[in-house]
Amino acid sequence: MKLEAMTPNPVWVADAYAETVRTLRAHNNAVVYKIWGGDWCKHTRGQLPDFAAALEAADVPADRIEEHVVDENKQGAGVDRYNIERIPTVVIEHNGDSVGRYVEEDDQPIAVWAADQLADTIGGPADAEEAPEQPTDESG
Numbered sequence: 001m002k003l004e005a006m007t008p009n010p011v012w013v014a015d016a017y018a019e020t021v022r023t024l025r026a027h028n029n030a031v032v033y034k035i036w037g038g039d040w041c042k043h044t045r046g047q048l049p050d051f052a053a054a055l056e057a058a059d060v061p062a063d064r065i066e067e068h069v070v071d072e073n074k075q076g077a078g079v080d081r082y083n084i085e086r087i088p089t090v091v092i093e094h095n096g097d098s099v100g101r102y103v104e105e106d107d108q109p110i111a112v113w114a115a116d117q118l119a120d121t122i123g124g125p126a127d128a129e130e131a132p133e134q135p136t137d138e139s140g
Helices: 014-026 042-057 110-121
Strands: 031-037 065-069 089-094 097-103
Touching (some): 014 110, 097 110
Parallel strands (some): 031 065
Antiparallel strands (some): 031 089, 089 097
């Protein structure tokens, strides 16, 4: 089951969040975003469309985004295992380990928070990029 709130906001402007998008893109094959929300919840409806737009702008593959629908009793897949009490909740995992957890009304947009978490825990865009190949000296 998918969250309607994870439909990307069509008016979200990636250029206004260029560094955020760049950081998310740099790690788009290294992390998994686990997202809990309910389309009945005003916080979910208010926050997840922009986050979905940021993930889309960063070309995050669909298999790196796990959506978990929570009912009005806060029940759903993974709720007990991840101790979900408020929604939306976003958990970022890298190599199976949690590197960040956003809960409901943090003090910044989810995408900005996610980029900051990634930069702080596994490195910024420059850290994620492969070093360029060094030319070989074949004269020698």
